[in-house]
Amino acid sequence: MKENNDIDKLLRASLDSYHPAPKASGKEKFLEEAADIVPGKNRPGAYWKPVTIAIILVALTGSLLWYLSSSDDTNAIYKNESSTTINDEDKTRVNQDIASTEKTDKPDSKQSSSLIENNVVHTEENITVTRETSNKISSDEKIKSPNNFASRATKLQSEPPATNASEQMPVPEPAAVKQDYIPYPVPSSTNPNDSLIKITPLAQQDSIVKNGISQQDSSGVSNPVPIPQKGGRMMLGLFYGIEKIYNAEESGKIMHSVGVGFQYRPFNPKYVVRIGAGINISPGSFDYGVDYNEFLGTYNHLDSVSFILAADNFHLLPNYHETQREVFDTAVRTQYLTTDKRFEYLYIPVMLGYDFVRKEHFTFGLRAGPSLSVLLNKKQDNPEFYIGRNQVVQVNLLTPLRNVMNWQVRGGLNFTIISKDNYFIELEPAFSWYFDQLSGEDEHKKNPYSVGLRMEIGILTKKPIVKE
Amino acid sequence: MEETLRLDWTERLKKGDKQALEEFYDTYSPVLLSICMRYTAVREDAEDVMHESLIRILKGLDKFNPRFSGSFEVWIRRITVNASLNFLREKMKAQKLNGWESREAIRLNEEPDDSSSLPQQLEPEAVIRLIGELPDGYRTVLNLYVFENYSHKDIAVELGISENTSKSQLSKARALLRKKVIAFCSHKQLVEDERE
Numbered sequence: 247m248k249e250n251n252d253i254d255k256l257l258r259a260s261l262d263s264y265h266p267a268p269k270a271s272g273k274e275k276f277l278e279e280a281a282d283i284v285p286g287k288n289r290p291g292a293y294w295k296p297v298t299i300a301i302i303l304v305a306l307t308g309s310l311l312w313y314l315s316s317s318d319d320t321n322a323i324y325k326n327e328s329s330t331t332i333n334d335e336d337k338t339r340v341n342q343d344i345a346s347t348e349k350t351d352k353p354d355s356k357q358s359s360s361l362i363e364n365n366v367v368h369t370e371e372n373i374t375v376t377r378e379t380s381n382k383i384s385s386d387e388k389i390k391s392p393n394n395f396a397s398r399a400t401k402l403q404s405e406p407p408a409t410n411a412s413e414q415m416p417v418p419e420p421a422a423v424k425q426d427y428i429p430y431p432v433p434s435s436t437n438p439n440d441s442l443i444k445i446t447p448l449a450q451q452d453s454i455v456k457n458g459i460s461q462q463d464s465s466g467v468s469n470p471v472p473i474p475q476k477g478g479r480m481m482l483g484l485f486y487g488i489e490k491i492y493n494a495e496e497s498g499k500i501m502h503s504v505g506v507g508f509q510y511r512p513f514n515p516k517y518v519v520r521i522g523a524g525i526n527i528s529p530g531s532f533d534y535g536v537d538y539n540e541f542l543g544t545y546n547h548l549d550s551v552s553f554i555l556a557a558d559n560f561h562l563l564p565n566y567h568e569t570q571r572e573v574f575d576t577a578v579r580t581q582y583l584t585t586d587k588r589f590e591y592l593y594i595p596v597m598l599g600y601d602f603v604r605k606e607h608f609t610f611g612l613r614a615g616p617s618l619s620v621l622l623n624k625k626q627d628n629p630e631f632y633i634g635r636n637q638v639v640q641v642n643l644l645t646p647l648r649n650v651m652n653w654q655v656r657g658g659l660n661f662t663i664i665s666k667d668n669y670f671i672e673l674e675p676a677f678s679w680y681f682d683q684l685s686g687e688d689e690h691k692k693n694p695y696s697v698g699l700r701m702e703i704g705i706l707t708k709k710p711i712v713k714e
Numbered sequence: 715m716e717e718t719l720r721l722d723w724t725e726r727l728k729k730g731d732k733q734a735l736e737e738f739y740d741t742y743s744p745v746l747l748s749i750c751m752r753y754t755a756v757r758e759d760a761e762d763v764m765h766e767s768l769i770r771i772l773k774g775l776d777k778f779n780p781r782f783s784g785s786f787e788v789w790i791r792r793i794t795v796n797a798s799l800n801f802l803r804e805k806m807k808a809q810k811l812n813g814w815e816s817r818e819a820i821r822l823n824e825e826p827d828d829s830s831s832l833p834q835q836l837e838p839e840a841v842i843r844l845i846g847e848l849p850d851g852y853r854t855v856l857n858l859y860v861f862e863n864y865s866h867k868d869i870a871v872e873l874g875i876s877e878n879t880s881k882s883q884l885s886k887a888r889a890l891l892r893k894k895v896i897a898f899c900s901h902k903q904l905v906e907d908e909r910e
Contacts, residue, residue: 252832253888254860256895257841261861264838265744266751272761273739276768280735283772535792537785577863578788582871642789643777644796646770686773 303618304594307521308508481509481670483704485522489676494684494694495645501528503593507702518599518611526593526619528684529586533644536581539574541635547571574637581633582644589648590623599660607664613674614657621650646686653681658700672702724786728775735772743768745787746794752857753798755846763801767794795862799872802850832895844894852887859884 487503505524511517546568553562594617601611658676680694726734746767750760771790778789845853858864858872859880866880873880 251888253892253895256832256834256836257845257856257860257891259835260838260841261748261752264748264842266747268743268747268761268764272743272765273736276739276743276765277732277735279769280772281730281732283730283769537788578785579863580792580868582868640785642792643774644792646773647777686770 303596304521304523307519307596480511480707481507481704482707483507483509483670483672483702485524485672485700485702487676487698487700489678489696489698491528491684491694491696493692494680496528496530496684497694499529501526501696501698503527505593507595507704516601516604516611518597518601518613520595520597520599520613520615522593522595524593525622526591528589528591530589530648530685531645532585532587534583534585535642535644536583536633537578537639537642538581538633538636539576539639540579541637542573542575544570544572572635572637578639579636588623589621591619591652592622594618594620595656597656601660607666609660609662609664611660612657613660613676615655617654617656617678619652619654621648621652648685649682652684654678655681664706668706670702670704670706672700674700674702676700724775724778727772738772739768742771742787742790746790749791749794749861750798751842752845752861753795753854754801755848755850755853759801763797764794766801767797770797791862795858799854802854806850832892833899836895836898840898844891844898847894848887848890852883852890855880855883856887856891 483506485503485505485507489501489503491497491499491501503524503526505522507520507522507524509518509520512519547570548566548568550567552565552567554565555561556563595615596617597613597615599611599613601609603610656676656678658674661673662670663672664670676698678696678698680696682693684694723734723737727738743764747760747764750763750767751757754760754763767790770793774793778786845856848856854873855869858869859866864872866877866884869875869880870877875883
């Protein structure tokens with residue numbers, strides 16, 4: 247039982263009706279801040295908006311990377327073919343190919359491989375025709391007009407290569423071709439196509455080829471050509487992160503994150519774009535204030551009394567009908583309780599990186615970028631409290647609710663080891679700075695931050711191009 | 715009738731009704747300010763804590779169960795007390811104090827005799843000033859015990875101290891306050907006598 251000291255009585259009596267008026271500026275400040283507060287912003291309806299934004303963000307980034315990946319693949323094929331060398335035999339074959347194409351409208355596979363090459367080689371190779379060959383073409387083939395050759399040659403450049411021999415049209419023998427058209431008369435001194443096609447001497451061709459990608463020595467044997475290193479490496483992996491958070495109500499607690507990561511090097515292998523999606527599991531606790539009326543005891547409450555006539559038919563025997571009732575104190579007391587809780591976030595990191603050191607099996611670099619956390623599991627039911635036989639008046643949650651969405655900026659040092667089988671493992675000590683509080687909004691509080699370690703294991707989906 | 719009005723009023727607050735916000739402020743800010751002044755001892759600090767409490771209440775309206783509308787005031791008082799305690803914790807952290815246990819020396823032989831009569835009531839401003847002169851630890855325990863009706867066990871849990879420390883702090887707070895009240899009354903009497 248509380249003692250009722252006279253000083254206590256004095257304090258209560260003096261301050262019982264003391265209600266000082268706050269400063270007038272306080273009201274203005276409150277109304278200004280209150281206008282920005284929507285009490286129901288943490289309601290379930292607000293949950294779908296950030297999730298939708300997050301999904302769109304991931305889809306857009308994924309699409310962009312996929313597009314870049316696809317376009318770079320095509321370049322890679324061209325590049326691999328670019329080391330093809332041209333010798334005299336090939337040139338002759340090309341000339342024949344042009345001739346046969348005139349008849350069939352389809353290039354053959356050998357021609358295709360030449361045509362796919364670099365534009366400089368491609369153009370010169372197909373258009374550089376000896377005067378004899380030109381004459382031969384002009385006399386053997388049925389050419390409607392002088393421009394037909396030029397248009398055909400141009401068409402060959404633009405036509406896609408036929409990769410399957412079965413798709414090619416059979417090439418008829420020149421003799422079998424009917425003489426339906428009058429051969430175009432070719433002047434002996436000048437080529438009628440000169441205005442459209444520049445005839446290049448073979449010696450000059452070599453110099454052009456040397457200036458291009460392919461290089462050829464005097465014996466006609468091709469040399470290995472340094473390939474400019476390009477992007478195109480994709481990495482797919484599973485990541486796990488562990489971090490310790492500070493400046494939050496959960497300060498010092500450990501958070502875990504797991505998910506799938508995708509990395510791509512779009513322009514230069516030293517630069518990397520990394521996206522991912524995962525689940526971030528964060529511990530927390532809720533403080534409750536439970537108002538209750540204390541249980542004092544029970545008593546038997548007399549509901550009614552009935553009487554029956556005794557055997558002597560004279561006396562009445564009472565029969566008491568009672569129920570046991572509980573008695574509670576009318577004073578409201580409060581008990582404070584804390585319950586542990588686990589929060590689950592959808593975690594979407596978008597990171598950009600640069601590698602300072604880049605070896606065949608090891609890279610070291612910097613990674614930095616924004617990360618978005620969207621609260622998935624925010625069910626916060628009042629737990630069952632055991633406070634004996636006391637009567638609960640109400641349960642008040644005293645801890646502010648978790649914010650649905652949280653942006654962080656994250657940076658770390660990345661160490662990657664790549665095995666010969668194209669598997670990789672990444673270790674990344676990182677620092678994260680949170681833009682907002684995890685719970686509620688309090689501008690007077692410092693922003694949370696965390697330090698942690700991220701690990702990822704995965705596979706390179708495309709073999710890296712190694713500079714020779 | 716009053717409860718019905720209050721229910722309607724909290725609903726309007728949730729919808730962001732400006733008039734309801736003003737009514738809320740006018741009705742409760744003096745009540746909450748008096749609580750904050752008891753804890754913080756400095757008027758400016760009390761106004762800041764009151765403001766923070768009002769914002770917290772507004773943000774936490776969703777958590778308030780309207781079925782118990784009668785205890786709305788209990789709910790907002792608790793939030794204000796928590797905000798005040800947080801303020802004192804931050805203050806102690808800033809001043810690098812170890813905890814709630816104040817160690818102001820009170821020489822027992824100088825304690826006023828219990829038989830010294832205390833007035834029934836004093837001017838509230840004077841009482842607030844005298845409470846504010848107590849060390850933070852004494853003042854906090856005294857406030858929680860006398861005005862919030864916490865038991866020593868509750869105070870021990872809330873402040874992270876032992877029950878015995880709570881009892882000791884309360885006892886010292888009372889003694890020191892009694893001393894201050896008597897001194898204040900004597901001084902007041904002296905001034906009045908001089909005027910006469």
